[in-house]
Amino acid sequence: MARSLSNLAAVPRSLDMKALVEKQRAYFETRVTLPLHWRREQLLALERAARKYEAEILDALKADLSKSPEEAYLTEVGNIYGEIKTALKNVKAWMEPRRGSAPLIIQPARAYQYADPLGVTLIISPWNYPYQLSMAPLIGALAAGCTAVLKPSELSPATSEVLKRMLGEAFPAEVVSVVEGGVEASQALLAERWDLIFFTGGTQVGRVVAEAAARHLTPTVLELGGKSPCIVDRSADLEITARRIAWGKYVNAGQTCVAPDYVLIPPELKGRFVDLLQKAVRSFYGADVSTSGDYGRIVSPRHFERISALAADGQIAFGGERDAPSRYFAPTVITDAPLSSPLMQEEIFGPLLPLVDCPGIDDAIRFVRSRPKPLALYTFARDAAVNERVLTETSSGGAVTNDVCVHFAAEGLPFGGVGESGLGGYHGQASFDAFSHKKSVVKRPFLLDMKLRYPPYGGKLGLL
Numbered sequence: 001m002a003r004s005l006s007n008l009a010a011v012p013r014s015l016d017m018k019a020l021v022e023k024q025r026a027y028f029e030t031r032v033t034l035p036l037h038w039r040r041e042q043l044l045a046l047e048r049a050a051r052k053y054e055a056e057i058l059d060a061l062k063a064d065l066s067k068s069p070e071e072a073y074l075t076e077v078g079n080i081y082g083e084i085k086t087a088l089k090n091v092k093a094w095m096e097p098r099r100g101s102a103p104l105i106i107q108p109a110r111a112y113q114y115a116d117p118l119g120v121t122l123i124i125s126p127w128n129y130p131y132q133l134s135m136a137p138l139i140g141a142l143a144a145g146c147t148a149v150l151k152p153s154e155l156s157p158a159t160s161e162v163l164k165r166m167l168g169e170a171f172p173a174e175v176v177s178v179v180e181g182g183v184e185a186s187q188a189l190l191a192e193r194w195d196l197i198f199f200t201g202g203t204q205v206g207r208v209v210a211e212a213a214a215r216h217l218t219p220t221v222l223e224l225g226g227k228s229p230c231i232v233d234r235s236a237d238l239e240i241t242a243r244r245i246a247w248g249k250y251v252n253a254g255q256t257c258v259a260p261d262y263v264l265i266p267p268e269l270k271g272r273f274v275d276l277l278q279k280a281v282r283s284f285y286g287a288d289v290s291t292s293g294d295y296g297r298i299v300s301p302r303h304f305e306r307i308s309a310l311a312a313d314g315q316i317a318f319g320g321e322r323d324a325p326s327r328y329f330a331p332t333v334i335t336d337a338p339l340s341s342p343l344m345q346e347e348i349f350g351p352l353l354p355l356v357d358c359p360g361i362d363d364a365i366r367f368v369r370s371r372p373k374p375l376a377l378y379t380f381a382r383d384a385a386v387n388e389r390v391l392t393e394t395s396s397g398g399a400v401t402n403d404v405c406v407h408f409a410a411e412g413l414p415f416g417g418v419g420e421s422g423l424g425g426y427h428g429q430a431s432f433d434a435f436s437h438k439k440s441v442v443k444r445p446f447l448l449d450m451k452l453r454y455p456p457y458g459g460k461l462g463l464l
């Protein structure tokens with residue numbers, strides 16, 4: 001009985017998803033999304049909705065992750081206004097066919113790339129920047145003339161609920177629709193046929209998404225995670241390095257995809273570096289971090305337990321204090337963790353920073369190259385040649401010299417991973433491109449129909 005009831009419960013859900021996709025597809029097939037004015041109207045509607053719901057979004061981010069409003073504005077809300085503004089300003093130019101070159105052999109001809117909207121798209125987002133990582137792909141989808149179904153994370157329920165209300169008010173379901181829920185809802189959506197799946201989340205779930213997409217040969221953008229290293233050279237300004245790494249590591253309590261995961265540092269610098277990190281933490285959050293309104297909390301009890309287990313590897317240099325009921329976990333630095341330990345094998349995604357002894361740049365480069373390609377890499381040196389060597393001899397989704405995370409805000413650059421840290425990129429024009437198909441078009445006149453290429457050849461081409 002229980003079994004048939006649960007089967008019955010599952011059936012309407014997937015039927016709902018099918019109906020939703022069909023509704024969006026029927027709308028897309030009307031071709032109403034193609035013209036510039038439709039795209040601009042959607043972007044303007046999105047901007048109006050974002051401004052109207054700004055206070056509710058900030059409250060929701062506080063409820064989900066204890067984000068301070070300033071931090072939430074800096075890392076989520078503000079850059080969405082910037083992305084919408086850029087799209088509104090440039091979408092006309094992005095839509096223009098881009099000229100290519102046509103070789104002599106096919107002359108007279110003109111070559112172009114047309115940007116075709118991919119169609120009906122699915123956006124699956126994570127909980128750590130739940131507003132920003134839902135809205136930024138959506139901007140790309142609308143600018144490119146696509147419809148979208150958004151599945152935000154069940155672990156940030158307050159933000160997901162505001163997104164559902166906000167987008168439900170701003171758009172009819174055939175243009176943008178929000179489906180709340182966890183793995184089950186996500187898998188029901190993944191069973192449908194989409195024209196693009198844009199997924200942001202962990203590498204493991206990224207594989208599940210890629211497999212589901214393969215069934216329909218659906219293109220994917222996979223924005224995944226991984227262990228992003230920092231390399232500290234002897235020539236680095238250690239104080240600024242420590243302050244910048246501490247900021248990038250402990251913002252959002254370490255739950256940032258591009259957060260520094262670990263630091264490779266010459267052993268003789270380690271003691272001073274630990275002191276400087278501690279000094280930076282104190283200057284950000286005061287002597288008792290747990291009372292700071294600017295320090296976040298771990299998203300769920302499961303993640304709190306996971307991070308607590310990782311903290312058991314190595315020696316705690318400072319931090320380690322925690323409180324399970326409030327999911328507070330102090331900014332923590334760890335030394336001497338075995339390289340085979342979970343702390344040094346898994347993405348940390350929490351406020352633990354392992355320091356790894358690494359005598360020189362050669363060793364650091366070898367270490368990074370021996371592991372999966374990271375989402376981000378940070379290299380710190382006053383000697384520009386050292387940073388340049390690291391940049392050219394390692395592969396990562398993105399990289400920054402002498403700072404962390406800031407490449408995420410460089411709207412003119414595509415943001416994404418490589419290898420296990422992801423596939424494809426977005427932000428600014430790259431978002432438009434991610435949701436478009438570049439169609440190669442050659443335009444020929446009827447003028448001059450050269451007979452040379454038509455059989456019978458009889459050696460007239462002079463090739464042999």
Ligand code: NAD
Nearest residue numbers: 125126127152153182183186201202205223224225226257
């Ligand atoms: P996650 O992979 O667990 O979940 C992401 C989304 O997938 C959620 O909406 C979730 O409901 C859904 N999901 C979870 N399990 C699923 C399954 N088995 N089948 C189908 N859907 C499923 O990721 P998370 O915990 O929400 O976020 C943390 C991860 O995301 C980290 O690895 C982090 O590095 C990564 N991340 C990457 C970026 C980026 O831009 N590259 C940004 C933020 C987070």
